[in-house]
Amino acid sequence: MEDCRCGKTLQLSGGDRYLTSGTVFTIDESGIQMSQTTACPLDCYDACRIVIDEKGAIKGDKTHPVTRGYLCPHLNHFQHNERICTPRLHGETISMDEALDILIATLRETKPDHVLYYRGSGNVALMQRVSEHFFASIKAVGTSGSLCDGAGEAGVLLGRGINHVLTPQALTQSEVVVFWGRNPHVTHSHLLPFLEGKKIIVIDPVKTAIAKKADLHIQIKPHGDLHLALLLSRFAVIEGIYDRDYLEENASGYSDFYELTQTVRIKATLEKIDVSLGQIGAVLEMIQGKKTAILVGVGVQKYRNGADVVRAIDGFGAIMGLFGKQGCGVSYMGSSLEGIENPFTPFSNRVSKPTVDFSKYNCVFVQGANPLAQMPDTIRVRESFDRAGFKVYFGLYENETSRSADLVIPAKTFLEKNDIRSSYGDYTLQEMPQMSGNEFGISEFELTRRLCEAFRIVLESEEKYLEYFRSKIEYDEGTGYRSSRPNIAYEEGFAEGEFVFMDEVDLEIDTDEGFHFITAKYPKGLNSQFHRPSGVYFHPEAGFEAGESVLLASSVGSVEMEVRHDERLRQDCLLIYSGTPEVNVLTPPLLSYEGENAVYQEFKIKVTKI
Structure with a gap:
């Protein structure tokens, strides 16, 4: 068997793995090449189970009881984003070793409580959380709350x-x-x-x-x-x-x-x-x-x-x-960590993610997130990010945040590292073995290992963490599930012994002028990843012509957008898809009364023809 990258002939026995065209495969006991299975890492309910065939093509796994061989549209868009290929400092290409040395030096020069660690909350691959171990160990500031649920x-x-x-x-x-x-x-x-x-x-x-x-x-x-x-x-x-x-x-x-x-x-x-x-x-x-x-x-x-x-x-x-x-x-949307105790060091100091003020920190480390597009009140967020000290972006794709960062460190894709994938739509818990290699990018574990070594922080081996997560998998007819899954939800009752009803409520209905604001997922994109939508949608009888420009205004900002028509909407509503550039200029820097959540739809929007 030849490795096409180097022309070497490999002697393989049952169970051996090899690389061809950058993709890892396994040889079974009879010497036949086996396709490999993994799971989609994207932030959605589906948690597609996928097969990588001998040509490196991504296909659905027909044996999976939930996804049944069908891949959701988001996974089909996976390879179409502009991927970060090399580390860079102030726009200039540098090596990975140089990038890590600069990060380490910056962290050594910065007081821990002036370091902010900001990670995207949609990551459901469990090893992506390992970076928290380092930042929590040095007493940096983490985040709490959610932009989503x-x-x-x-x-x-x-x-x-x-x-x-x-x-x-x-x-x-x-x-x-x-x-x-x-x-x-x-x-x-x-x-x-x-x-x-x-x-x-x-x-x-x-x-x-x-x-x-x-x-x-x-x-x-x-x-x-x-x-x-x-x-x-x-x-x-x-x-x-x-x-x-x-x-x-x-x-x-x-x-x-x-x-x-x-x-x-x-x-x-x-x-x-x-x-x-x-x-x-x-x-x-x-x-x-x-x-x-x-x-x-x-x-x-x-x-x-x-x-x-x-x-x-x-x-x-x-x-x-x-x-x-x-x-x-x-x-409702489930917790991907329910029943799995976090093995990594937790943060002792946190600030609310939807309202964090970046300008208070001398070093900001952003992992797998795009706060300059996704956080509410974009104008405030951009101003505070600009006033922050040294800004580091660690992720896969170019976006508003990576383009504004001082230091950019490319990450590896789910095919290029080992991980375990949970879900918030069901109880599947799936292995994600490394499928391919490349000459750029670094995994969350490898980055954390380098940082922990530099600061003499104890970190277990990657395999030990993976084995811990594997111990939470219970297999049923070939599919892995969280061992904590209930047979029937709440068949054994509720955590407090019984269901607890609400005992007070604010029944006021807002009477503010303006259109009700609906933010919804875009069918061809995922938050600010993949295809980005544009424009604002109204019912055709809402009083605006398709193609004309309107000024949208809330109490925190205004933005000009082009009108689109959508007969599915009520006439008193406007819809702007999540991921639309500048949409969060309109959204408020407020928290929900419970749960520290962003409240994107709290404000009505006033619309003026231009």
């Missing part, structure tokens, strides 16, 4: 105590599936085959692809989800279709919760959220006595009271007795 996660934990998800396989037992602010065609496409034969209800201000096929679509006004959830609970009790036996045993505070729902003014509230009594009745009729799964998206919690929104939806699920039963439940 923190408010909803907080709401789930307040009610349930632990965040279990409904897996795609669990939906096979469902009779009704409710998509509440969730768009599976874009964010979780591998759910779709599991929906065959189900009744579908969609609650979403956008007429998404799943809404067009649904048995019932409630095109609710944005930020009306809290009120609708409370009204659904109230009418379920009034109509006598709630699960009293379940509540007596598992959620004894339901009477107080029902009293809370009675504070909602029915007629005025329905008018303000644009929902009818008939639609509420239709939802209750469709789910009465049926195995029902409610799948909640992150869009419903992009507000300061986002935790309450998710908590109210959870409360409705509890009223209907949906938890702990086959094919039933309420499912």
Whole structure:
């Protein structure tokens, strides 16, 4: 067998691995070349299981019970971004050794509490967290909170105590599936085959692809989800279709919760959220006595009271007795670390990620993130980043942050290193063995090893950490799962012994002028990776011509964009896809009341024709 890079003939026996065209393969006991499997590292629910064939092509693994051989569109875009190929200092190419020496020297000259470590929160490959070990060990400042799902996660934990998800396989037992602010065609496409034969209800201000096929679509006004959830609970009790036996045993505070729902003014509230009594009745009729799964998206919690929104939806699920039963439940984005104790040193000092002020630090280390595009209140973020001291970017792709950094260190792709991949859409835990090599880039572990050696910090071997994560894998018919996964979510009850209902709520509905602001995932991109969208979308009858320029303004900034039309929208809404350049000029530097989450949709937007 020849290695095409060097022309050497390799003597291979069963189990040996070799490189051809840069790709690693294994020879089985009979001497036949075997394709290798790994997992997609991208920040989405799907966690595609993939096969690298003998030509190095990426294909779906047909044996996987969730992804079933189909690769989501994001993975197909994987190799189309502008990859960082070489380290550079102030725009000039340098060697990797020079880059690491400069980083080490900078860290030695900087007081630990003036060093900020800022890592992207969407990394679900577990070894990517190893860098935290070094920065936490030198007492640098880390971050807490989330740009994505923190408010909803907080709401789930307040009610349930632990965040279990409904897996795609669990939906096979469902009779009704409710998509509440969730768009599976874009964010979780591998759910779709599991929906065959189900009744579908969609609650979403956008007429998404799943809404067009649904048995019932409630095109609710944005930020009306809290009120609708409370009204659904109230009418379920009034109509006598709630699960009293379940509540007596598992959620004894339901009477107080029902009293809370009675504070909602029915007629005025329905008018303000644009929902009818008939639609509420239709939802209750469709789910009465049926195995029902409610799948909640992150869009419903992009507000300061986002935790309450998710908590109210959870409360409705509890009223209907949906938890702990086959094919039933309420499912939000899960935690990819649930059931896996972090083996790396934790930070003792953290600041909130959505509102961090970079200018307070003499050294900023950004890993796998693009805060200059993705953080709210872009103008403030850029100004504070410019005023920061020495700025380091460690990642795969060029973006706004890498172009503004002083030192840029290229990372390795998931094919070029060893890792373990978790998921927040199911309980799979998959190995990601090294598949290929290149002459540039450095892995998270190797970077951390070099830093720890320089500062005499103890770091275990890479294999020891990998073995620890492997010990959390439980195999079932060839697929690896987290050993902590429940058989049926909440079948054993809740962390606090029973479900805890919310006991107070702010029912005010904003009356500010302007268009409701919807931020949504772009079908061809992932946050600020891959294809970047442009423009602002309105309903054709919202009063703006396609192609004309408008000035969009919030209380923190304004930006000019070109109008696009989208008939799926309500006339009182505008949509700007996540990843659109300059979108976060409009978003506020505020935190959710619970969960330290960014609140991208809190402000309404005023629109002026130019």
